[in-house]
Amino acid sequence: MKSSISLLILICIAMIAVNSCKTEEENIDQRVEKLLSQLTLEEKVSLIHGNTFFTTPAIPRLGIPALHLSDGPCGIREEMNPHDWNVANATNDAVSYFPSLVALASTWNQDLAAQFGKVYAEEAIIRGKNIMLAPGLNIHRTPLNGRNWEYMSEDPFLTGKMAVSFITSAQSGGIAVCAKHFALNNQELARDTINVEASERALREIYLPAFEAAVKDGGVLSLMGAYNRFRGQHASENSYLLQDILKKEWGFRGLVMSDWGAAHHTLESANNGLDLEMYPINGKKGDYYLGQRLLDSIKAGKVDAKVVDDKVRRILYVMCKLDMIGKPETDTTGMAAKLATPERAAAALAVADEAIVLLKNNSNTLPIDLKKTKTIAVIGDNATRKHAYGGLSTTIKAKYEIPPLEGLQKRFGTDVTVKFAQGYAMSKDLNAKDPKLVAEAVNLAKTCDQVIIIGGLNHEPGNDCEGSDKPNMNLPYGQDDLIKAVLEVKPEAIVVIIAGTPVDMSSWIGKANSLIYTSYIGMETGTALARVLTGDVNPSGKMTYTLPVKLEDSPSVVLGEYPGSNGTVNYKDDLLVGYRYFDTKAVKPLFPFGFGLSYTSFEYSDLKVETGKEKESLNCVVSFSIKNTGKVEGKEIAEVYVKDAQSTLSRPDKELKGFTKVSLKPGESKRVEVTLDKRAFQYYDPEKKDWVLEPGKFMLKVGSSCDKILLEKEIEL
Ligand code: GLC
Numbered sequence: 001m002k003s004s005i006s007l008l009i010l011i012c013i014a015m016i017a018v019n020s021c022k023t024e025e026e027n028i029d030q031r032v033e034k035l036l037s038q039l040t041l042e043e044k045v046s047l048i049h050g051n052t053f054f055t056t057p058a059i060p061r062l063g064i065p066a067l068h069l070s071d072g073p074c075g076i077r078e079e080m081n082p083h084d085w086n087v088a089n090a091t092n093d094a095v096s097y098f099p100s101l102v103a104l105a106s107t108w109n110q111d112l113a114a115q116f117g118k119v120y121a122e123e124a125i126i127r128g129k130n131i132m133l134a135p136g137l138n139i140h141r142t143p144l145n146g147r148n149w150e151y152m153s154e155d156p157f158l159t160g161k162m163a164v165s166f167i168t169s170a171q172s173g174g175i176a177v178c179a180k181h182f183a184l185n186n187q188e189l190a191r192d193t194i195n196v197e198a199s200e201r202a203l204r205e206i207y208l209p210a211f212e213a214a215v216k217d218g219g220v221l222s223l224m225g226a227y228n229r230f231r232g233q234h235a236s237e238n239s240y241l242l243q244d245i246l247k248k249e250w251g252f253r254g255l256v257m258s259d260w261g262a263a264h265h266t267l268e269s270a271n272n273g274l275d276l277e278m279y280p281i282n283g284k285k286g287d288y289y290l291g292q293r294l295l296d297s298i299k300a301g302k303v304d305a306k307v308v309d310d311k312v313r314r315i316l317y318v319m320c321k322l323d324m325i326g327k328p329e330t331d332t333t334g335m336a337a338k339l340a341t342p343e344r345a346a347a348a349l350a351v352a353d354e355a356i357v358l359l360k361n362n363s364n365t366l367p368i369d370l371k372k373t374k375t376i377a378v379i380g381d382n383a384t385r386k387h388a389y390g391g392l393s394t395t396i397k398a399k400y401e402i403p404p405l406e407g408l409q410k411r412f413g414t415d416v417t418v419k420f421a422q423g424y425a426m427s428k429d430l431n432a433k434d435p436k437l438v439a440e441a442v443n444l445a446k447t448c449d450q451v452i453i454i455g456g457l458n459h460e461p462g463n464d465c466e467g468s469d470k471p472n473m474n475l476p477y478g479q480d481d482l483i484k485a486v487l488e489v490k491p492e493a494i495v496v497i498i499a500g501t502p503v504d505m506s507s508w509i510g511k512a513n514s515l516i517y518t519s520y521i522g523m524e525t526g527t528a529l530a531r532v533l534t535g536d537v538n539p540s541g542k543m544t545y546t547l548p549v550k551l552e553d554s555p556s557v558v559l560g561e562y563p564g565s566n567g568t569v570n571y572k573d574d575l576l577v578g579y580r581y582f583d584t585k586a587v588k589p590l591f592p593f594g595f596g597l598s599y600t601s602f603e604y605s606d607l608k609v610e611t612g613k614e615k616e617s618l619n620c621v622v623s624f625s626i627k628n629t630g631k632v633e634g635k636e637i638a639e640v641y642v643k644d645a646q647s648t649l650s651r652p653d654k655e656l657k658g659f660t661k662v663s664l665k666p667g668e669s670k671r672v673e674v675t676l677d678k679r680a681f682q683y684y685d686p687e688k689k690d691w692v693l694e695p696g697k698f699m700l701k702v703g704s705s706c707d708k709i710l711l712e713k714e715i716e717l
Pocket of ligand 1: 071133180259260393
């Protein structure tokens with residue numbers, strides 16, 4: 001009797017909950033329609049384009065405030081001057097400088113992504129921002145893309161999972177975020193004009209899934225149309241991408257903004273799904289395609305005024321979701337003291353700790369044994385270089401940034417003497433060499449117990465920087481000579497590469513005993529590196545993109561016609577992006593996708609697979625045990641891949657469809673579960689124009705990286 005009453009109560013609660021959420025949406029729709037009916041055509045048109053670099057206009061008589069937008073993935077960009085659209089040079093807008101998104105993804109830790117989203121939203125609110133222009137969800141297709149470091153991975157599933165954790169958490173913090181750049185913006189070279197041709201399967205299975213997850217699972221409230229063209233039409237006015245797929249198929253209710261200057265025509269922007277044009281392409285403030293030109297086109301009968309209503313409806317929908325209507329704009333006085341608090345710096349450090357990837361550690365060179373170390377030589381321009389302010393739109397005015405050298409000096413205190421040699425110098429000429437600096441570094445290395453070389457890339461053009469691709473995969477400024485010369489006299493020297501894209505290490509990797517690879521990991525870079533190098537923190541990051549031996553091994557080069565010719569790049573690499581290529585074509589990379597070492601070791605055992613009986617949900621639960629078989633506590637990322645043993649259409653050898661991260665004490669074992677949904681087994685059938693699950697055999701492969709499969713089981717669906 002009791003159980004049926006409690007069941008009844010539960011059902012009532014559930015119905016109220018569903019109703020309340022329905023009424024919330026219904027309530028918003030009613031408020032939006034009411035506002036829409038009160039707006040004049042001119043007011044509506046004023047709302048669908050920017051009025052300064054990062055704002056839209058307010059309509060005070062109806063309680064519609066201005067929308068305040070801001071970059072970027074690593075934190076809240078400095079204030080712009082609303083009048084002349086330049087940097088305001090404010091003195092109260094220094095913020096937390098968070099790790100880059102490729103660093104966040106390298107943690108494979110969705111809880112950290114949620115924590116990041118929380119603190120990120122806190123600072124945006126304090127700075128009075130409503131829409132933050134992140135996360136970047138484009139796939140790492142080529143090792144040369146200048147913006148890969150702003151994106152997460154070569155794999156759409158990992159990107160989608162990490163993005164959804166970040167998005168849901170940031171948006172529950174009271175801001176909207178903006179999934180960008182929609183879509184197929186995988187190179188910076190000729191980004192404003194390049195036309196991307198890609199198959200329907202590559203589009204659906206590689207380039208869109210992270211955006212699809214952001215919309216369907218993350219409820220992202222805005223997307224940014226990309227600069228490039230797709231199948232001949234600019235992405236920011238592309239009816240297939242924006243109308244057919246995003247709004248009709250996926251049911252997206254938020255707003256689509258253009259990238260800055262990415263709208264090119266009044267009729268296309270008006271009719272193909274662009275809702276908000278940011279920055280006039282000709283730079284003439286106020287001269288927008290969705291401005292006076294649109295009004296003129298409506299009056300001339302070329303555009304139906306109703307298209308404006310849908311745009312305004314979406315903008316008002318986002319404002320209502322943010323509860324902005326009728327509310328005063330954020331009062332940001334006194335904000336300086338509320339920014340970059342220790343709690344947020346701690347969140348940045350937590351991500352940085354887990355974003356560091358240990359790729360090589362022969363004869364346990366690492367962690368550094370401080371009992372045997374009295375002097376340490378720290379060599380390399382990246383030991384002291386700060387990266388916050390670089391990278392064009394991702395630029396951050398950091399409250400502070402601790403580079404590697406400073407972090408090491410703080411960690412070692414007076415117990416160890418830390419000496420520095422620049423080793424190489426940054427230059428406009430990427431091929432510049434400075435033998436004097438190399439000689440100086442080698443001499444220092446000879447005199448110290450331990451040597452740490454800290455090299456890699458930076459945010460100068462030709463490196464990891466928006467607006468250009470890298471000319472090649474070489475380490476710039478003669479770093480190869482430096483690393484080889486130091487390893488000559490100190491084979492046990494530790495090599496740390498700071499980069500958001502692959503670099504060619506083939507000339508010295510064989511001689512290096514240890515290698516750490518990490519991206520731009522924020523304000524506590526030096527703290528985190530020192531913690532990992534000394535073993536205070538056991539590294540747990542894993543690569544989210546393949547490190548090829550050389551550029552010529554990359555599928556975008558071998559198959560994919562990067563960077564394109566005559567204005568078009570044809571994605572002939574198709575589905576074979578990243579590990580999908582190296583696996584399927586059996587090309588050995590230098591370091592594979594999903595690879596990363598620990599100071600301890602793990603054992604996987606006892607794989608079980610239970611497939612749900614219900615055909616629809618098809619919840620396939622993969623469970624297995626992981627044991628820490630080493631002497632120190634550690635975190636392990638376990639990866640679950642699916643191989644379609646027999647499929648009508650060709651499929652990559654295997655694809656990542658699940659992962660989990662678990663913390664284990666020495667000797668501890670835990671049972672972990674990864675649930676695969678139906679999509680984990682499907683492929684997109686261009687004939688049926690839908691995802692299909694083809695009955696047959698599938699192999700489930702559990703591993704510590706894509707090329708280290710430890711457990712596998714065949715199932716029949
Ligand atoms: C830039 C970038 C975009 C950024 C926007 C605003 O060109 O492509 O990511 O959010 O303009 O700065």
